[in-house]
Amino acid sequence: xxxxGQLGPVRSxGPVRSxGPVGHERPVGRAWLDRARAGVAALVVCLAIGASWPVFSxxxxxxxxxxxxxxxxTSASPTQSAVKNRLFPAQELGLIEPADRDQWQPxxxxxxxxNIAEGAVVADLGAGGGWFTIQLAHRVGSNGLVYAEDVQAPxxxxxxxxxxxxxxxxVRTVLGTANDPKLPHGLDAAIIVDVYHEMACAARASCDExxxxxxxxxxxxxxxxxxxxxxxxxxxGGPGPAPDERVDPDTVVKAAAAAGLQLLTxxxxxxxxxxxxxxxxxAPNTRAVP
Numbered sequence: 001x002x003x004x005g006q007l008g009p010v011r012s013x014g015p016v017r018s019x020g021p022v023g024h025e026r027p028v029g030r031a032w033l034d035r036a037r038a039g040v041a042a043l044v045v046c047l048a049i050g051a052s053w054p055v056f057s058x059x060x061x062x063x064x065x066x067x068x069x070x071x072x073x074t075s076a077s078p079t080q081s082a083v084k085n086r087l088f089p090a091q092e093l094g095l096i097e098p099a100d101r102d103q104w105q106p107x108x109x110x111x112x113x114x115n116i117a118e119g120a121v122v123a124d125l126g127a128g129g130g131w132f133t134i135q136l137a138h139r140v141g142s143n144g145l146v147y148a149e150d151v152q153a154p155x156x157x158x159x160x161x162x163x164x165x166x167x168x169x170x171v172r173t174v175l176g177t178a179n180d181p182k183l184p185h186g187l188d189a190a191i192i193v194d195v196y197h198e199m200a201c202a203a204r205a206s207c208d209e210x211x212x213x214x215x216x217x218x219x220x221x222x223x224x225x226x227x228x229x230x231x232x233x234x235x236x237g238g239p240g241p242a243p244d245e246r247v248d249p250d251t252v253v254k255a256a257a258a259a260g261l262q263l264l265t266x267x268x269x270x271x272x273x274x275x276x277x278x279x280x281x282x283a284p285n286t287r288a289v290p
Contacts (some may be wrong), residue, residue, distance in 0.1 A: 002109060019174045022185075022227065024243075026212065032043060039187070048073065049068070053116070055171065065257050066136070075099050075188075075289070084260065087141075090261075101131065103271075104229070104238065104239075104269075104271070104272050104275075105193075105194075105275065106269070106270070106276075107132060108111060108148040108179070108227070110191070110193075110228060110269070110277060111135070111136070112117070113187065113228065113265055113267075113277060113279055114189045114191065114226045114228045114279060115188075115226060116136065116139055116140065116188065116189050118139070118140060118141045118143065118144060118146045118172060118190075119139075119140060119141065119143040119144045120139075120140045120141075120158075120188040121145045121147075121155055121186060121187055122136050122140060122144070122145075122146055122147070122187060122188055122189045122190065122191070123146070123147040123148075123149055123157060123181070123183050123187050123189075123190040123191070123217075123220070124136055124147070124148050124149065124176075124190075124191055125149050125150075125176075125181050125183075125190060125191065125192045125195065125199075125217070126130075126148060126150055126192055126193075126195030126198060126199065126239075127149060127150050127155065127159055127173075128155055128159060128195070129155060129158045129159065129162070130148055130163070130185060131163075132157055132193045133146055133148040133162075133163075133171060134163070134166060134168070134171075136191070137163070137166075137168045137170050137171050139159035140170065141170070142169070143168055144170055145170050145172065145196060146170055146171050146172070146175050147172050147173075147183055147184070147187075147200075148171055148172065148173050148174065149174040149176045149181045149182070149183060149247070150173075150174075150175070150176065151175070151176055151178060152257075153175060155253065156173040156175060158170060159171065159173055160173055167239075178210070178213065179210070179211075179212040179213050179219075180212070180216050181213060181215070181216060183216070183217065183220040184220065185219070185220050186220075186222055187200050187221050187222060187227075188221075188222060188225055188229045189221075189224050189225060189226045189227070189228065190220070190221065190225070190226075190228070191216050191227070191228045191229075191230070192227070192228070192229045192230070192231075193228075193230045194230060194231060194240065195233060195241050196210075196229055196231045196247055196252060197232075197241060197245050197246060197247045199213060200247060207225050207270060209254070209255035209258075210255065211250065211255050211258045211259050212260075213230070213256060214256055214258075214259035214261060215259040215260060218258075218259055218260045218261050218283075221281075221282050222232040222244075223282060224281070225282065226258075226264070226279055226280065226281055227279070227280045227281075228277060228278070228279075229252055229277070229278045229280070230269065230275055230276070230277050231247060231248050231249075231275065231276065232274060232276075233268075233274055233276055234246045234247075234248050234275075234276065237272075237274035238272065239272030240274070240275070247278045249266065249278060252278055253278065254265075256278070257283075257287075258282050258284045260282065260285070261280035261281065261283060262280060262281055262283045263278060263279075263280055264279045264281050264284075265277065265278070265279035266278055266279075
């Protein structure tokens with residue numbers, strides 16, 4: 001198919017003849033044929049000139065930035081691209097609760113390392129949809145209490161619905177902030193599962209270790225209370241976040257030390273060992289919440 005303004009190859013059609021009276025044909029005059037050929041040549045020249053003109057078009061429409069699955073696309077802007085916001089979207093909760101999660105992140109082992117027993121008062125920071133909150137609620141039983149904390153209200157709504165479906169009355173939701181989880185004092189244990197990398201970068205222009213938040217957690221713990229942090233080793237192993245979003249465990253240990261927490265346990269989470277578990281206790285000079 002030819003584009004508009006292009007001529008195809010000129011084919012030879014033999015002697016041109018004109019039809020005269022019925023049953024007779026006469027040759028076309030030579031002068032007329034020369035004029036016809038000149039007209040075609042002029043048309044070719046005009047089309048060639050037209051094809052060389054610059055083409056003016058409307059300015060390109062700004063392209064939308066591809067959004068994560070489930071989120072509407074938005075136009076890019078320098079301000080938005082400079083801000084790192086790694087808060088996990090509430091509508092994507094199904095992605096972090098696969099059916100095999102308890103196989104690569106065994107909750108019983110993690111709770112054992114935190115000495116969580118029946119009747120304990122514990123907190124799940126950055127609780128998301130409440131997968132680990134429910135594990136804790138079953139562990140501490142009706143005599144215990146679980147505070148499910150998150151900075152996104154839709155997450156807390158999901159947790160309340162989930163606890164109601166499972167007839168759990170020992171779950172309380174807490175809306176915290178980036179620097180203060182607003183937890184009550186006297187906690188036996190607190191846990192941050194797969195969320196530390198969000199706490200370090202969420203809603204900030206640059207990523208900073210959440211020392212202020214960890215200080216508030218340390219003050220909320222009992223003298224023998226424990227904080228557990230579970231996250232993904234750097235690299236590409238496992239079903240976790242992108243490699244550039246992962247936090248090295250040494251970085252976490254330094255931030256915790258600055259917040260008045262001392263490392264008690266450091267281990268890879270079996271059986272696949274693409275996650276680490278860090279268990280901290282309050283340093284002797286850490287002041288508890290009065």
